[in-house]
Amino acid sequence: MIKVGIVGGTGYTGVELLRLLAVHPDVQLTAITSRKEDGLPVADMFPSLRGVVDLAFSSPDKADLSQCDVVFFATPHGVAMAQAPALLAAGVKVIDLAADFRLKDQATFEKWYKIPHTAPELIEEAVYGLPELNREDIAKARLIANPGCYPTTMQLGFVPLLKAGLIDASHLIADCKSGVSGAGRKAEIGTLFSESSDNFKAYGVHGHRHTPETSAQLARYTGQKVGLIFTPHLVPMIRGMHATLYARLTQAIDDAALQALFEETYKDSQFVDVMPFGSHPETRSTRGSNMLRLALHRPEGGDTVVILVVQDNLVKGASGQAVQCMNLMFGLDEATGLKQIALLP
Numbered sequence: 001m002i003k004v005g006i007v008g009g010t011g012y013t014g015v016e017l018l019r020l021l022a023v024h025p026d027v028q029l030t031a032i033t034s035r036k037e038d039g040l041p042v043a044d045m046f047p048s049l050r051g052v053v054d055l056a057f058s059s060p061d062k063a064d065l066s067q068c069d070v071v072f073f074a075t076p077h078g079v080a081m082a083q084a085p086a087l088l089a090a091g092v093k094v095i096d097l098a099a100d101f102r103l104k105d106q107a108t109f110e111k112w113y114k115i116p117h118t119a120p121e122l123i124e125e126a127v128y129g130l131p132e133l134n135r136e137d138i139a140k141a142r143l144i145a146n147p148g149c150y151p152t153t154m155q156l157g158f159v160p161l162l163k164a165g166l167i168d169a170s171h172l173i174a175d176c177k178s179g180v181s182g183a184g185r186k187a188e189i190g191t192l193f194s195e196s197s198d199n200f201k202a203y204g205v206h207g208h209r210h211t212p213e214t215s216a217q218l219a220r221y222t223g224q225k226v227g228l229i230f231t232p233h234l235v236p237m238i239r240g241m242h243a244t245l246y247a248r249l250t251q252a253i254d255d256a257a258l259q260a261l262f263e264e265t266y267k268d269s270q271f272v273d274v275m276p277f278g279s280h281p282e283t284r285s286t287r288g289s290n291m292l293r294l295a296l297h298r299p300e301g302g303d304t305v306v307i308l309v310v311q312d313n314l315v316k317g318a319s320g321q322a323v324q325c326m327n328l329m330f331g332l333d334e335a336t337g338l339k340q341i342a343l344l345p
């Protein structure tokens with residue numbers, strides 16, 4: 001059994017990790033931390049876990065994480081970088097759901113996250129945890145930088161077209177919407193019910209930290225410098241993310257060949273569903289599951305390709321993706337413990 005520790009067990013991605021890992025056949029939940037809830041049985045806070053998780057939260061300074069085989073950090077930016085060096089030195093693998101190790105350029109990280117990086121020596125070693133694009137590196141990694149939720153949709157949507165050299169890389173547009181759980185469980189005015197329900201708005205239009213993350217990864221995977229305009233929106237739903245991606249074709253290609261390109265790219269990826277050309281994927285078709293669904297469109301047969309991508313921000317956009325990485329790191333089938341079907345309605 002893989003002994004798992006979770007730092008940040010009281011947040012949304014933390015409890016989502018618990019939901020997935022409590023029934024994972026190869027995992028033994030070993031330590032779950034909370035600074036505020038030391039000693040509280042996990043199932044007292046989350047009754048959905050009654051009967052499946054019998055551990056109590058322990059404060060991060062008391063939890064012996066060095067006895068774990070892997071530790072997930074479901075914490076704000078800056079926490080994993082403080083603890084990863086000691087854990088790695090003790091032979092513990094680390095999966096960070098925050099952004100501490102996502103950007104290879106330290107100055108770019110510090111500019112966007114406004115904190116100094118305290119473990120720069122680990123940045124190069126960290127492997128970006130997007131299995132569909134770098135399974136082999138993940139399998140060999142000790143330290144995973146789990147992608148942001150929006151970047152997962154943008155990368156899986158744009159990469160096939162960029163790799164095939166079919167689109168103008170200098171002008172990619174991503175119009176994305178997230179459910180409110182994307183902002184986490186902490187109290188904030190913008191996520192109060194009376195602020196975010198029955199309301200719809202864009203944010204971060206002038207610049208969002210997921211733009212440098214996505215641009216850097218797209219450049220890394222495709223060898224092309226990209227120009228990306230990314231606009232996130234907050235939609236009045238709890239879970240779910242919808243990305244509408246636009247790219248201009250630079251070569252003649254018919255719809256069937258475009259579709260075939262995506263089907264071929266993701267033929268070995270169990271968690272990417274390439275829907276029939278012209279489909280309209282719905283966020284609820286991914287709710288609670290690790291599946292990302294996408295569909296291609298070509299309005300009026302013109303030279304703009306529209307890629308619609310949906311996922312559950314807490315599963316494929318965060319905790320499910322992290323478990324997918326863990327499976328690869330421990331030589332398991334990538335889908336172990338991740339076969340949940342989306343909840344409808």
Ligand SMILES: NC(=O)C1=CN([C@@H]2O[C@H](COP(=O)(O)OP(=O)(O)OC[C@H]3O[C@@H](n4cnc5c(N)ncnc54)[C@H](OP(=O)(O)O)[C@@H]3O)[C@@H](O)[C@H]2O)C=CC1
Pocket residue numbers: 007008009010011012013014033034035036037060073074075076077079097098099147148149181182183184185186313314317318
């Ligand atoms: N929500 C989402 O859809 C996604 C989130 N992410 C990223 O995942 C990470 C977690 O997000 P999310 O679960 O939404 O956040 P939440 O705000 O819901 O939870 C944060 C958790 O971290 C703990 N925590 C906070 N500060 C510290 C600290 N200094 N040391 C130890 N523990 C701490 C909190 O617990 P306590 O106060 O009890 O200690 C809490 O359990 C973030 O970096 C986020 O950006 C990534 C992709 C998607």
Ligand SMILES: CC(=O)N[C@@H](CCC(=O)OP(=O)(O)O)C(=O)O
Pocket residue numbers: 097098099147148149150178179180181182183184210232234
């Ligand atoms: C709706 C909402 O607020 N979403 C978050 C992104 C969540 C995420 O992916 O987080 P990290 O990259 O920070 O890990 C945001 O836009 O800041």
